[in-house]
Amino acid sequence: MVGDTLRNIFHVEIYALIGFIIFFTFFILVSINAFRMKKEEVDEISNMPLEDSVPTGNARHGA
Secondary structure, eight states, X not given: OHHHHHHHSTTTHHHHHHHHHHHHHHHHHHHHHHHHSOXXXXXXXXXXXXXXXXXXXXXXXXX
């Protein structure tokens, strides 16, 4: 039933291609951002789960 419905939709294969392009673009952007991070930022982020104290940054949660 689902297969018949999808076969009857005009140019349904374009949706798979668009989804792949969106995913691949997002993946590339996140990868570039991760590789461009400074070592200090990476160390700070990697130690966050190990810290018991509340962060004292400039984050404004709920404001």
